Amino acid sequence: MNLARLDPRVKLLILAGLSTAALVSRSYTTLLALLAISLIILLAGSIAPITIWMKLRGLFSLIVALFVLQCLFNRSGEPLLAFTKFTLITQAGFKTAAAISLRLLVILLAALIVTTGEARDYLLSLTTMKVPYEVAFMVLTALRFLPMMREEAQDVLCAAQLRGLQIKKAGLKRQVGAYSKIIIPIVAGAVRRAEDFSIAMEARGFRAHPQRTTMRKLRMRASDWLYLAVFCAIISSIEAIAAIAAFT
Amino acid sequence: MIEVNNVAFTYPHTKKQIFSNYSIVFERNEITAVTGNNGAGKTTLSKLLVGILRPDAGSIVIDGADIGRMDLCAIGKKVGYVFQNPDRQLFNDTVYNEVAFGLYIMKLPNDEIEQKASHYLSLFGLTQYRDAFPGKLSHGEKQRLALAAVLALGADYLVLDEPTTGLDIRRQRELGNLLENLRSGHGCGIILITHSNEFSSCYASKRVVIAQ
Numbered sequence: 001m002n003l004a005r006l007d008p009r010v011k012l013l014i015l016a017g018l019s020t021a022a023l024v025s026r027s028y029t030t031l032l033a034l035l036a037i038s039l040i041i042l043l044a045g046s047i048a049p050i051t052i053w054m055k056l057r058g059l060f061s062l063i064v065a066l067f068v069l070q071c072l073f074n075r076s077g078e079p080l081l082a083f084t085k086f087t088l089i090t091q092a093g094f095k096t097a098a099a100i101s102l103r104l105l106v107i108l109l110a111a112l113i114v115t116t117g118e119a120r121d122y123l124l125s126l127t128t129m130k131v132p133y134e135v136a137f138m139v140l141t142a143l144r145f146l147p148m149m150r151e152e153a154q155d156v157l158c159a160a161q162l163r164g165l166q167i168k169k170a171g172l173k174r175q176v177g178a179y180s181k182i183i184i185p186i187v188a189g190a191v192r193r194a195e196d197f198s199i200a201m202e203a204r205g206f207r208a209h210p211q212r213t214t215m216r217k218l219r220m221r222a223s224d225w226l227y228l229a230v231f232c233a234i235i236s237s238i239e240a241i242a243a244i245a246a247f248t
Numbered sequence: 249m250i251e252v253n254n255v256a257f258t259y260p261h262t263k264k265q266i267f268s269n270y271s272i273v274f275e276r277n278e279i280t281a282v283t284g285n286n287g288a289g290k291t292t293l294s295k296l297l298v299g300i301l302r303p304d305a306g307s308i309v310i311d312g313a314d315i316g317r318m319d320l321c322a323i324g325k326k327v328g329y330v331f332q333n334p335d336r337q338l339f340n341d342t343v344y345n346e347v348a349f350g351l352y353i354m355k356l357p358n359d360e361i362e363q364k365a366s367h368y369l370s371l372f373g374l375t376q377y378r379d380a381f382p383g384k385l386s387h388g389e390k391q392r393l394a395l396a397a398v399l400a401l402g403a404d405y406l407v408l409d410e411p412t413t414g415l416d417i418r419r420q421r422e423l424g425n426l427l428e429n430l431r432s433g434h435g436c437g438i439i440l441i442t443h444s445n446e447f448s449s450c451y452a453s454k455r456v457v458i459a460q
């Protein structure tokens with residue numbers, strides 16, 4: 001089913017379900033099954049594979065780095081890859097590294113499912129799930145501020161470099177000094193903007209009335225319920241099978 | 249001479265194409281005014297000129313050197329750039345340090361830094377704010393500070409993105425005269441993005457309109 005048409009609450013529940021399942025699962029088969037499910041949800045929801053790749057590309061190096069570090073620093077178990085007498089990778093190390101990477105991947109894919117919706121829909125769904133409007137609004141505003149701050153940081157960094165500041169070729173100590181210098185205007189700018197923002201919000205009547213009404217109402221359709229039911233059934237059966245397998 | 253050769257540029261996130269096969273030349277010893285509607289791509293062009301944005305195709309060549317292979321520090325030695333938003337380029341604790349920042353990095357002798365920075369502060373009427381925090385200045389004062397900090401470095405080319413916004417009439421005239429002096433005295437090439445017909449017809453010898 002197309003993810004853009006799915007009720008935002010269902011998407012939030014799927015995110016919660018998939019990431020919880022990924023965190024509690026111990027075996028690879030379970031993790032691989034969860035990975036397959038998230039991929040199927042995305043692909044069946046008409047998200048092109050190339051889009052998934054583009055969005056995850058930046059974080060992929062992080063996963064690989066985590067995998068390598070886990071492999072190298074977990075020293076328990078039989079040697080898997082040895083260099084004469086020196087054990088490079090152990091079986092247990094490889095296993096935990098693979099499990100951690102898989103978990104992270106599942107969580108990232110689940111997060112991608114949520115990015116198919118609009119911010120205001122999630123705001124609406126959080127309030128229908130009894131999260132106070134102020135809190136929901138705050139969380140989403142914080143998320144919206146982040147890319148703005150990043151853009152601003154980039155501009156400041158460029159301005160400093162154009163005035164001669166060496167960042168790329170400098171030593172670590174100078175780099176830290178340079179970056180700490182640049183944090184000042186970014187934080188100052190963010191604080192000032194937050195102040196202006198709150199005044200603008202109050203001027204437009206934010207929290208003027210305790211009871212908020214909304215123009216649009218979210219309504220779970222039959223297809224949304226069905227989707228959620230199928231998802232819950234699949235996840236719980238996977239977890240049940242994993243529990244039985246672990247027991248026997 | 250800054251040559252823009254067959255440049256194409258699209259913002260990656262929004263897939264919004266701003267230039268496809270755009271070419272233009274900016275000469276030294278000349279003030280070129282760049283105008284165009286809001287959103288036409290003036291700021292985008294100026295950021296391409298100084299390497300903050302990199303073209304998808306084509307090249308930008310400054311005095312025979314392709315800036316595609318240069319980092320921002322190297323480009324900054326040839327071109328001074330003043331952002332449209334002065335907040336995004338002031339990052340020092342005092343007004344004086346803001347102007348002296350680039351001079352310190354150039355490793356000039358201390359007395360020369362002192363003399364140069366003071367000169368530019370007085371040129372832009374900022375001497376009384378010498379020890380103030382730049383974030384606390386008014387918009388027009390920030391704009392003047394940003395200009396002072398970049399002009400003090402004495403680059404051969406200047407790219408100024410709407411430098412007159414927020415300046416009062418007197419400061420605008422002073423800025424115009426200063427730019428004219430830089431051109432006639434040092435042969436600077438100045439690229440001036442502006443919406444003000446009056447300012448550009450007064451000080452610029454050439455005018456470029458960016459169409460959407």
Ligand SMILES: Nc1ncnc2c1ncn2[C@@H]1O[C@H](COP(=O)(O)OP(=O)(O)OP(=O)(O)O)[C@@H](O)[C@H]1O
Pocket residue numbers: 259261262264266284285286287288289290291292293332
């Ligand atoms: N970082 C960005 N990401 C995506 N699109 C952008 C970005 N910056 C600008 N744009 C878009 O590119 C177009 C050109 O922007 P630009 O800032 O170059 O215009 P401008 O000519 O400087 O306008 P103004 O007169 O308002 O300063 C605009 O439509 C703008 O929405």
Ligand SMILES: [Mg+2]
Pocket residue numbers: 290291292332409
């Ligand atoms: Mg602009």
